[in-house]
Amino acid sequence: MSDRLDRTFFGRDALIIAPEILGKVLVRVLPDGTRLLLPVTEVEVYRGLDDRASHASRGMTERNRVMFGQGGIIYMYLIYGMHWMLNIVTGDEGGPEALLIRGVGETSGPGRVTRLLALGKDFYGEDLTSSTRIWLENRPAVENFTTGPRVGINYSGEPWISMPWRFRC
DNA sequence: TTGAAGATGATT
DNA sequence: ATCATCTTCAAG
Numbered sequence: 411m412s413d414r415l416d417r418t419f420f421g422r423d424a425l426i427i428a429p430e431i432l433g434k435v436l437v438r439v440l441p442d443g444t445r446l447l448l449p450v451t452e453v454e455v456y457r458g459l460d461d462r463a464s465h466a467s468r469g470m471t472e473r474n475r476v477m478f479g480q481g482g483i484i485y486m487y488l489i490y491g492m493h494w495m496l497n498i499v500t501g502d503e504g505g506p507e508a509l510l511i512r513g514v515g516e517t518s519g520p521g522r523v524t525r526l527l528a529l530g531k532d533f534y535g536e537d538l539t540s541s542t543r544i545w546l547e548n549r550p551a552v553e554n555f556t557t558g559p560r561v562g563i564n565y566s567g568e569p570w571i572s573m574p575w576r577f578r579c
Numbered sequence: 580t581t582g583a584a585g586a587t588g589a590t591t
Numbered sequence: 592a593t594c595a596t597c598t599t600c601a602a603g
Contacts, residue, residue: 454586463586473599491596493587510586521587562586 413548416539420481424455424500424507425575431498432579433552436514438527439543446527449549452513452578454560456497459506463563463570466506476535477506484536484544486529493521494530498538498546512561513578555579 415434420427431450438446456464456477465474465487476485477499485497485508497508512520514527524530529544538545557574564571 456586465586468600471600487586488596488598489585490587491585491598495586497586512586519588560586565585 414539415482415546415548417480417482419548420498420500420538421502422481422500424457424509427500428453428455428509428575428577429555430551431509431546432555432577433549435547435549436511436527437545437547438529440528447547448515448517448527450511450514450546452511452518452576454510454512454577455507455575456510457501457507457575461566461570461573463560463566463573464506464508470506474506477508479503481507482537482539484533484538486524486531486534488531489521494524495520496524496527496529496533512576552579 431453433449436448436450459466461467466477470478473487476483480503481500483499485499487495489495496511499508501507510520511523514523517523517526555577558576559572560576
């Protein structure tokens with residue numbers, strides 16, 4: 411019995427998954443075999459073609475194509491020329507959604523998360539439901555969490571700028 | 580082909 | 592408040 415989260419978990423709406431994923435344990439097996447186990451503490455939702463803060467709002471491109479696929483796949487991208495962002499695609503085929511992982515364990519900040527976990531370009535498209543080097547393990551849902559507007563998306567305008575799609579515990 | 584901007588983080 | 596650093600994408 412594995413308690414790895416499966417396609418059923420990731421195949422749902424990002425807004426349903428966001429509060430549930432808090433406290434779930436992200437497992438990363440480093441090249442030398444070391445295992446890092448860290449609970450997810452903060453995520454942001456990027457959801458749908460209309461969401462102007464989402465990369466998917468300008469249609470499918472080479473970069474964002476995995477966002478349009480099935481849930482459970484990793485979407486990595488480089489921002490500001492130096493920080494890799496870890497995203498987990500959610501929902502069904504066709505509906506572009508993803509959760510940006512902004513914090514794990516004591517580490518806060520999406521760029522810090524990927525540096526801590528040694529994640530970069532080669533994790534683009536990785537399947538969390540079958541990978542041997544990264545996955546999520548089930549845990550009870552956390553009791554308390556807060557929500558608020560997303561960070562760094564002031565270009566997106568209303569109502570997207572104000573959507574309370576940031577979740578943390 | 581080119582240039583402008585960006586789902587950040589560290590430092591002043 | 593500023594800057595480091597470079598890929599992506601849309602415009603030309």
